[in-house]
Amino acid sequence: MTTLLQKADRQLRSQGGRMTSQRRIILEALDCLNCHPTAEEVYDTVKLRDQSINLSTVYRTLRWLEQEGLISARRFAEDGRQDRFDPMLPSEHYHFLCTECKEVIEFDHPAIESICSSFEQNSRAAVQSVSFVLYGLCPNCQSRRKN
Amino acid sequence: MTTLLQKADRQLRSQGGRMTSQRRIILEALDCLNCHPTAEEVYDTVKLRDQSINLSTVYRTLRWLEQEGLISARRFAEDGRQDRFDPMLPSEHYHFLCTECKEVIEFDHPAIESICSSFEQNSRAAVQSVSFVLYGLCPNCQSRRKN
DNA sequence: TAGTTATTGCAAATCGTTTGCAGTAACAGG
DNA sequence: CCTGTTACTGCAAACGATTTGCAATAACTA
Structure with a gap:
């Protein structure tokens, strides 16, 4: 089974993108958080490995993955206003x-x-x-x- | 068929609430807007009748109706972040x-x-x-x- | 008709998310 | 390896829908 990290890497390579340390950490977090995390939950997980990582970087990465069709964002009515991110x-x-x-x-x-x-x-x-x-x-x- | 205005009036009467001119206008708007309006759409309609009415009054009335079980709020994923209000x-x-x-x-x-x-x-x-x-x-x- | 208090308008706060910008660091080519 | 280009980052400020605190107002009750 291909991990998100692998898929994203392939995607990046094909479009002149860069695999930064932040992205790697975020992707690895998504790969082991096998649930449907909110951006905040991803952020918390990621921070354990890199204190300096920024919430907006998490959002940018999630939105990029969404655009690439590698994850999808959804908002559940009975779950406040936040999005949850779901590996495609x-x-x-x-x-x-x-x-x-x-x-x-x-x-x-x-x-x-x-x-x-x-x-x-x-x-x-x-x-x-x-x-x-x-x-x-x-x-x-x-x-x-x-x- | 009972209108929202009538149902709300009954509800108010039974709990010491007050039928204000703003509420009446909002309820009448909801009764003829027979679609699933956003708060903003209700506000725009209502403003045609009363320039001075405030958006927060619209929200308060909608949320009150929701609590009373007379309408329901829902957010559609492919429709931005705003709620739409649906007569129950x-x-x-x-x-x-x-x-x-x-x-x-x-x-x-x-x-x-x-x-x-x-x-x-x-x-x-x-x-x-x-x-x-x-x-x-x-x-x-x-x-x-x-x- | 007056008193009480539910309701209003306003402005400021909220919350999740997005954005502009100047600085940083991947990666390609030498 | 070193270096230049520029994609990406952190930060802080903006965003948009919604909610809230508060002092002023206006329904209703007696």
């Missing part, structure tokens, strides 16, 4: 967000496709992308609540 | 947003329910709410593009 998986997937601990669970379901096409037929609109997000309590937070 | 319909519904003209089309589909319950069973998470948003081009913008 090869296959379409949807999200569940735990409203308590903010854990994200990914899932897929064959019916989603067909809902889109039936909507297209009824409305004559052309669907370009889909956001399907479930909110609720993850198993952990459920049992934590029962106590 | 009696039945669950989902949204299509035209990425060009920002028109919102509402729809429903029986399969959505069952996707949720099948996710609940597989993950053991408890789903509390669902956001299903399609993005694309509405029929109008499609034909406009073809020219």
